[in-house]
Amino acid sequence: MSEPVLSIENLSVSFSSRRGVARVVDGVDWEVHPGQTLAVVGESGSGKSMTVLAATGLSPRGAKVGGTVRLRGEDLGAMSEVERRRARGRHVGFVYQDPMTSLNPVMPVGRQVTEASEEHLGLRGDDARSRAVELLDMVGIPSPEQRVDNYPHQFSGGMRQRVVIAMALANDPELLIADEATTALDVTTQAQILELVESLQERLGTAVVWITHDLGVVAGIADQVAVMYGGRILEHGTVDHIFGSPGHPYTQALLAARPQPGVRADRLATIPGAPPVPHQLPPGCAFYPRCPVRGDERCRTEEPPLTEIAPGHRVRTFYRAPHSGIERPAS
């Protein structure tokens, strides 16, 4: 297989406060290859966004980041602040959750779209403008020659997200990071945006990391899936592994909580309880307090290791729970 565009090894992010040390990301590793899509799934506070922010050098002030991150084979940790900033701007594109707020309201969209090219490729004046028109055209914005001088408030939500995508693709990045990129959009627009990203990915061979809590989106676009909970990866595998034979009780519970088309239900299934608070993580398995299986004392006191149960399918549990029932792994 080709060299991964982004690989992270044993990534951890922690914050120190008066209430103690909060480990919001702990021992995360995954990689994403050219043309491939990795979906990072989890509830709010599971550390999925923080993983990617820390990996690209955008973690908030006060965050302590550990582990190794390689972008195109180069160790980001060994770079200076300036080199890291350049590498990010040159090779990574970001699409954010809310297109209403992620664009600067007082700058024409064209300038925002090519700003990264100005900074990193030295694109200026008419060149920058025609590149902006080209990018807007590529993401399907009608009459881009006129729209390039418009301000964000003159666009609808879906069109703004297209602008953000054009902006992310300005430098032909090898990696596109979409952080809940369709969450703020209505379902129809969401489908259009997903389709757009998929077709662009096919055309440009970009690797995509898609952060989401929406399993429907994951099923639609992902090759690989990493399920995160309490700052850790609980399960990691191909989309077939995750949807076909989920190995972790949490993944199973998540899948069971999806609304089923054609099935009338008065109430959707939920996972009782709430995700753990980062500085009060349980000593054993992070999911133990909410786990429907609740194996034994070991789950409460000892953190299960991430174990490979099939080639490319890793699960962090003592109790592998295939569809047929609960089965004790051989140890």
Added chain:
Amino acid sequence: MTRFVLTRLAQSAVVLLGVTLVVFLLLQLVPGDPVRVALGTRFDQETYDALRERAGLNRPLPIQYLDYVGSALVGDLGVSFRSGEPVTQIVIERLPATAALALFAVVFALLVAFPLGLISAVKNGSPVDHATRVFSQFGVSVPDFWMGIMGIIVFAGMLGWLPPSGYTSFGEDPWEWFLHLLMPSVTVGLVTAAILTRFIRSSVLEAMSQDYVRTAEGKGLMPRRVVTRHVLRNALIPVVTVAAVQLASLLGGVIVIEVLFAWPGLGRLTYDAVQARDYPVLQGAVLLVAALFLLVNLLVDVLYAKLDPRISVT
């Protein structure tokens, strides 16, 4: 744009008309007879009646008001009870002193507040930020006349660098004009600077927490460029309003400071006119101040539309 300005000017005229009515009626409620006060010890009934007749004070109120408004429209604001000079001339004469004081104070305040507020926000929580917050707290809490008195004691009394008070016109001697202007305008400016610093700091902090700033960081822009291109312009939009309101209120005359520094501006004029019950002058001064306020606000609205593409003024 032209239509917007014309509409706003028409609206301003209506507001000014309202101002004249309110001031006119308020003055009728104030106890004390201006003609009596003007005559003082030289009082005798005949002169008194003649003066009231001449000033039109014996006519019914609505007639007096309509007469006043009618004359005001052609620039005649009546004559001072005290000096007999035309009010229009008196208030216009006082304008340069107040305008100089106000503009100088606001420019000084912006020069201080802008860098302080910006650094304080960008280096949030640093020693610079703490020092800045102490300064602005001090400036907001300490009354301006106290600072003025301290200034006079130190710079005029002890050091002898600056004149303690008074005014020299620019045409007469620009350097003296500047020296006289320095202390009162810095005194007023410090208070304004304190207010603006706090405001700029919070406005920049607010802008820095916006999603589009994260977007800019994601693009790998230089941190300085993130601030100048994305933070500043957004942060400055609300600052413009506050700075303009400060300027407008200073243009109305800073009564205490003008009295303290014997500054011949509108504030001092208003103060003297109240003391002397010189109603025409008081009316004229209030009218001019209101007009200045409206003008500054109109300018702000035009500027707003220039700064913020979301606001259209057509």
